[in-house]
Amino acid sequence: MRPASTARRTPRLILTTAMVTAALAGCTAGPSVRPAVIDNDGKPDPGTSTTAQQVPLPPLAEPQSPSIKWEDCDEATRQRLGRPSVPDTLKFSCARVPTTLDAPDLPGRGLSRLSVVKTGGGPIPLVVVNDVDGEPGSLYAARLAASLPPEFLQKFSLIGVDRRGTGMSAPVQCVPAEIRTDLLGGDPAAGDLEAVVDAARKAGQQCAIELDDSQVAMDSWRTAGDLEELREQLGLDKLHALGRGDGSKVLAEYAVRFPAQVGRVMLDGLPDPAPDASAVQESIAASAQATLDAFGADCIAKGCPLGDARAAVTAVADRLRAAPATTTDGVDITPGIALYAVYSGLAQRSRWVELAEALKTAQTGDVTPLAAFAEPVLKDTRARPSRLDGTLATKCNDSATRLSAEELTRVTTTLRDKYPQFGVFAAQQLAWCSPWPVRREPLPPAGAPGAPPILVAGTATDPVTPEQGTGRAADQMPSAVTITWQGAGHGALSLSPCVTDATRAFLIDGKIPVDGTLCPA
Numbered sequence: 001m002r003p004a005s006t007a008r009r010t011p012r013l014i015l016t017t018a019m020v021t022a023a024l025a026g027c028t029a030g031p032s033v034r035p036a037v038i039d040n041d042g043k044p045d046p047g048t049s050t051t052a053q054q055v056p057l058p059p060l061a062e063p064q065s066p067s068i069k070w071e072d073c074d075e076a077t078r079q080r081l082g083r084p085s086v087p088d089t090l091k092f093s094c095a096r097v098p099t100t101l102d103a104p105d106l107p108g109r110g111l112s113r114l115s116v117v118k119t120g121g122g123p124i125p126l127v128v129v130n131d132v133d134g135e136p137g138s139l140y141a142a143r144l145a146a147s148l149p150p151e152f153l154q155k156f157s158l159i160g161v162d163r164r165g166t167g168m169s170a171p172v173q174c175v176p177a178e179i180r181t182d183l184l185g186g187d188p189a190a191g192d193l194e195a196v197v198d199a200a201r202k203a204g205q206q207c208a209i210e211l212d213d214s215q216v217a218m219d220s221w222r223t224a225g226d227l228e229e230l231r232e233q234l235g236l237d238k239l240h241a242l243g244r245g246d247g248s249k250v251l252a253e254y255a256v257r258f259p260a261q262v263g264r265v266m267l268d269g270l271p272d273p274a275p276d277a278s279a280v281q282e283s284i285a286a287s288a289q290a291t292l293d294a295f296g297a298d299c300i301a302k303g304c305p306l307g308d309a310r311a312a313v314t315a316v317a318d319r320l321r322a323a324p325a326t327t328t329d330g331v332d333i334t335p336g337i338a339l340y341a342v343y344s345g346l347a348q349r350s351r352w353v354e355l356a357e358a359l360k361t362a363q364t365g366d367v368t369p370l371a372a373f374a375e376p377v378l379k380d381t382r383a384r385p386s387r388l389d390g391t392l393a394t395k396c397n398d399s400a401t402r403l404s405a406e407e408l409t410r411v412t413t414t415l416r417d418k419y420p421q422f423g424v425f426a427a428q429q430l431a432w433c434s435p436w437p438v439r440r441e442p443l444p445p446a447g448a449p450g451a452p453p454i455l456v457a458g459t460a461t462d463p464v465t466p467e468q469g470t471g472r473a474a475d476q477m478p479s480a481v482t483i484t485w486q487g488a489g490h491g492a493l494s495l496s497p498c499v500t501d502a503t504r505a506f507l508i509d510g511k512i513p514v515d516g517t518l519c520p521a
Contacts, residue, residue, distance in 0.1 A: 055450060055451060055452045055453075055479065056452060057264060057452050057453050057506075057510050057512065058238045058262075058263045058264065058452055059510070060124050060155070060240070060263075060264070060508075060510075061124075061236075061237060061238070062123045062124060063123075063124075063125060063234055063235030063236055064235045064237070065235050066233065066234050066235030067233045067235070068095045068097060068116075068233050068234060069095060070093040070094070070095050070118060071093060071094055071095065072091075072092075072093055072094075073092050073093060073094035073117065074091050074092045074093075076094070077092040077094070077117055077138070077139075077142060078092075079383075080138075080139060080383065080384070081139055081142060081143070086142055086143060086145070086146040087146055090119050090120075090142065090145055090146060091119065092117055092118065092119050092142065093117070093118045093119075094115070094116070094117050094118075094138075095115075095116050095118070096113045096114070096115060096116075097113065097114040097115075097116055097229065097230055097233055098112070098113060098114075098229075099112050099113070099114045099164070099225075099226045099229045099230070100112070100225065100226075100229065101164075101214060101217055102217060102222055102225065103213055103214055103215075103216050103217035103222075112164060112169070112170050112226075113169065113170060114161065114162070114163075114164065114169050114226050114229075114230060115138060115161075115162040115167060115168035115169045116138065116159050116160065116161050116162070116230065117138035117139075117141065117142065117159070117160045118157050118158070118159050118160075119141065119142055119145045119153075119157065119158050119160070120145055120152070120153035120156055120157040120158050121153060121154070121157065122152070122153055122154055122155045122156040122157050123155075123157070124155055124156050124157070124240060125156070125157050125159050125234045125236060125240070126152075126156035126157065126158055126159065126240050126241065126242060126507070127159045127161060127227060127230065127231075127234075127239060127240065127241040127242070128140065128141035128144060128158050128159060128160045128161065128241070128242045128243075128244075128247075129161050129163060129223075129227070129241065129242070129243045129244070129247035129248075129250050129251060130160075130163075130243075130244050130245070130246075130247045131244060131245035131246040131247055131464065131490075132163060132165075132166060132220075132246045132247070132387075132390060132391050132394045132395065133246070133377075133387050133388075133390075133391035133395075134244070134245065134246075134247075134347075134387070135376075136160075136162040136166055136167025136168070137160045137161040137162050137163060137166075137167065137247065138160035138161065138162050138167060138168070139160065139167070140160060140244065141158045141159070141160025141161075142158075142160060144158065144242075144493070144494060145158050147494040148494060148500070149500065149504060151504055151508060152504065152507075152508070155507075155508050156240070156507070158242075159230075159234070161226075161227070161230065163223045163226070163247070163250065163390075163394075164217070164218060164222065164223050164226055165218040165389075165390040165393055165394060166385070166387070166390040166394075167385070171385035171389070171390060172207070172211065172218060172385075172389040172390045172392075172393045173210075173380060173385055173386070173389055174203075174206055174207035174209075174210035174211055174389055174393075175203045175206065175207065175386070175388060175389045175392065176202070176203075176206060177378075177380065179199050179202050179203050179206070180377060180378055180380075180386060180388050180389075181331075181332060181334070181337065181378060182195055182196065182198070182199030183196060183199045183200065183203060183388065183392075183428070183432060184336055184337055184340045184374070184377065184378075184388075184428070185199070185334050185336035185337060186336045186339075186412075186424045186425060186427065186428035186431075187317075187321065187334070187335045187336055187424065188317055188335055188336070188339050188416070188420065188421060188422070188423070188424045188425065189317070189321070189335070189416070189424075190412070190416070190424050191409070191412065191413050191416065192408075192409045192412060192413075193408060193409075193412055193424070193427065193428055193431045196428045196431045196432075197405065197408070197431045197434060200431050200432045200433070200434050200435060201434065201435045203392065203432075203435075204434070204435030204436050205435065207389075207392070207393065211393070215393065215437070216397055216437060216439070218390065218393035218394050218397055219394055219397035219398050219439070220246070220249050220250045220253050220394065220398050221253050221257075221398075221443060223250045223253075223394075224250050224251070224253040224254040224256075224257050224258075225257065227239060227241070227250065227251070227254050228254065228257070228258050228261065231261060236263070237261075238261055238262065238263030238264075239254065239258075239261055239262060239263050239265070240263040240264045240265065240507070241254075241263070241265050241266075242265075242266050242268065242493070242503075243265070243266070243267045243268065244268045244269060244490075244491050244493070245268070245269045245270075245271070245464050245465050245490060245491065246271055246394075246464075246465075248267035248268060248269060248270045248271070248456075248465075249270060249271050249398075249473075251265055251267060252267065252270060252446070252448070252454075252473065252477065255448035255451040255454065255477070256444060256445075256446060256447065256448045259448050259449070259450035259451040260450065262448070262451045262452055262454070263452075264452075264506065264507050264510070265454045265455070266454075266455040266456075266457065266493070266503050266506060266507060267454060267455065267456045267457065268457045268491045268492060268493045268499075269457065269458060269459060269462055269464065269465035269470055269490065269491050269492070270456060270458075270465060270469070270470045270473035270474065271465055271469060271470075271473065272465075272466065272468070272469025272470075272472055272473065273446060273469075273472055273473045273476060274469070274472060275400075277399060277401035277403075277430060278401075278403070278407075278411050278430065280469065281411075281415070281426040281427060281429060281430055282414075282415055282418075282419075282426065283466045283468060283469055284422075284426045284463065284464070284466060285415050285418070285419040285422045285423045285425070285426035285427075286418075286419060286466070287461060287462060287463050287466035287467075288343055288346065288419070288421070288422040288425070288426070288463040289419050289421060289422055290461045290463075290488075291346045291347075291461050291462070291463040291488050291489070292309050292310060292313065292342070292346060292421060292422075293309065293310070294461050294488035295309055295346055295352055295355070295356075295488070296308060296309025296310065298352060298488075299352070299356045302353075304353070304356045304357075304360075305360055306356045306359055306360050309359075310420075310421060312359045312360070312363060313338075313339070313342055313359065313421050314420070314421065315363055316335075316338050316359060316362045316363055316367075316370070317335040317338055317339065318335075319362075319363065319365070320333060320334055320335045320338055320367070321335050325365065325367045327367060327368045327371045328368055331371055331375075331378055331379075333367045333370070333371050333374075336424075336425070336428070337371070337374055337378070338362070338367065338370060339421065339422065339424075339425045340373075340374050340377070340425065341358075341370045341371060341372075341373035341374040342355070342359070342370070342373070342421075343422065343425060343463060344373040344374065344376075345358070345373045346463050346489070346490075347463050347464050347489065347490035348489070348490070349487075349488070349489030349490070349495055350495075351373075352489075354369075355373070357369065358370040358372070358373065377391075392432055392433075392436075395429075395432070395433070396432065396433035396436035397436070397439060398439075399433055400438055400439060401430065401433070402433060402434055402436075402438060403430055403431075403434070408427070408430060408431055408434075411427050411430060412424060412427040412428075415427045446473075446476045446477070447476050447477055447478060448477060448478075448479070449478050449479075451477075451479050452479060453479050453480075453481050453512050454477060454479050454480050454481070455481055455483065455502070455503065455506045455512075455513070456470065456473075456474040456477070456480045456481065456482045456483070457482075457483050457484070457485065457491075457492045457493065457499050457502075457503070458470035458471060458474075458482060458483075458484045458485070458492070459484070459485050459487060459488070459489065459490070459491065459492045460484060460485065460486045460487060460488070460521070461487070461488035461489075462488070462489065462490050462491070463490060464490040465490070467484060480515075481512055481513060481515045482515055482516060482517070483498075483499060483502050483513055483517040483518075483519060484516075484517070484518050484519065485498065485499050485519045485521070486518060486519065486520055486521045487519075487521040488521070492519070496519050498519030498520065499519050502517065502519070
C-alpha cells in the first residue's frame with residue numbers, strides 16, 4: 001500500500017511475486033490514468049497511514065449464535081426477479097431484520113425492518129449492497145450468485161440487502177406518478193430545467209409530508225449503521241461484503257464508522273467524493289458519452305443493424321420531440337425519458353444487444369422496448385416500488401449541494417453544449433435536491449485508517465461511477481488496493497474474468513493483488 005499522502009495512486013511493484021496469484025493471469029500492473037486528487041477533498045492525514053498498514057486482512061470465521069430467522073421465499077423471490085430469472089439450482093431464504101430508524105428530529109429511536117435475501121450454500125455470510133438507483137440488493141445478489149464461479153457459493157452465502165428506503169425495506173413511495181416522469185424529463189436539447197425544477201419542488205413538498213421526521217433518515221451513513229446491526233444479528237465478528245457503485249459508498253462509510261468490524265470487503269466502483277457536485281455530474285455525462293461510443297463500437301463489431309449509436313440516440317430524441325409517444329400501457333415517453341432509458345441500458349452491459357434492438361425499433365416509432373429500460377423508475381407498485389423515490393431521498397440527504405436557478409441554468413447550458421446526448425440528463429439531477437433539507441450533522445473525514453486492506457475495482461468506461469471518481473475515492477482510503485478493468489459498462493465483477501478471479505483470491509484465499517493492477521477489456 002502507498003503512503004496516505006500520495007496525490008496520484010501508482011502501482012506498488014515491491015509486493016513479492018508470491019502475492020500475485022495465478023488467478024490474476026491476464027492482468028497487468030500499469031500506470032494510473034487518474035488525475036491528481038482534488039485539493040481539500042478529505043485525504044486522510046499522512047500520520048495515520050502507518051497504523052492502517054499494520055491492520056492485516058481478517059480471517060474468515062463462521063457465524064457464532066446468529067439470531068436471524070430465515071424463511072423459505074424461493075418462489076416469491078423468483079417472481080420479483082422476473083425475466084431473465086436465475087437457475088433452479090439457486091434457492092432463496094428471506095428474513096426481516098429489525099434496525100434503528102435514527103433521524104435528528106425523530107422522537108426517540110424508532111424501529112425499521114431491513115429486508116434481506118440469502119442464497120448459496122457456503123458457511124460464511126457475504127453481505128451484498130447495490131446502487132440505490134439500481135436493482136434492490138436482494139435481487140442484485142441473486143443475479144450475481146448466478147454469474148459467479150462455484151467457489152464463491154461453496155465458501156459464502158450471499159446476503160442481498162434491500163437498503164433502507166428501497167425494495168422491500170420500508171420503501172420510500174412519496175413522489176406522485178406524474179412527477180416521476182417530469183423529474184426525468186429534461187430534454188437533451190434544453191437550455192434550462194424549469195420544468196424539472198418545478199417537479200422537484202412538488203416532489204420535495206410531497207415527500208416532506210409523507211415521510212415527516214423520517215425524511216432525513218434515508219442516507220448512506222445511516223444505512224451503514226443498518227449493516228452493523230445486520231452483522232451482529234448474523235453472528236459475525238467481522239463484516240465481509242461486496243458493494244457495487246453507490247452501494248460501495250455505504251460500505252466505505254461503514255469502514256469509517258466501524259473500522260474494527262471490517263472484514264474482507266470488495267468495492268466494485270465508488271462514487272466520486274469530490275465536493276463540487278457540478279464537476280461530478282460533468283464527469284458522469286462525459287463517461288456516459290464514452291460508454292455510448294463503446295456500445296456503438298461493440299454493436300458494429302457484432303454486426304448489429306443500428307449504425308452510428310450517437311446518431312441513433314439523437315434521431316430517437318428528435319422524433320419524440322416532434323411527436324411524443326405513448327407505450328401500450330399508457331406511459332408517455334419524452335426525449336428525456338428516452339435518454340434515461342438509454343443510460344440505464346448502457347449501465348447494464350449484459351443488455352446491450354437488447355438496447356440496440358430497442359433503439360432500432362424506437363426509430364420506427366415503437367418505443368415500448370426502449371421504455372422497458374425506464375419502467376423500474378416510472379412504475380410503482382407494492383411488489384416493485386419505483387426506484388426513483390428512494391434514490392431521490394438518499395442522494396439528496398447525502399449531498400450538501402443546492403444550486404440557485406442561475407447556477408443551474410449555467411451548468412445545464414455548459415453540459416448540453418459539451419455532451420449533446422447526456423449533458424442535460426446529468427444536469428437535471430442537480431435540480432432534484434433544490435427543495436430538500438440539507439444535512440445538519442457533520443460527518444467525520446473519509447478514509448477509515450484503521451481498516452484492513454479493501455479491494456477497490458474501477459471500470460475504465462463506467463457511466464455510473466466513472467473510473468476517475470473511483471480513483472479519487474480510493475485515494476482517500478489508506479488501505480485501498482485498486483484493480484481496474486479496461487472495459488465498459490457499470491461494474492467489473494462478473495463482467496471481467498480477471499477482476500472476478502482477483503476478487504475470488506482476495507475474498508476466499510486472502511491474497512491481495514498488486515495495487516494498480518490492470519485487467520484487459
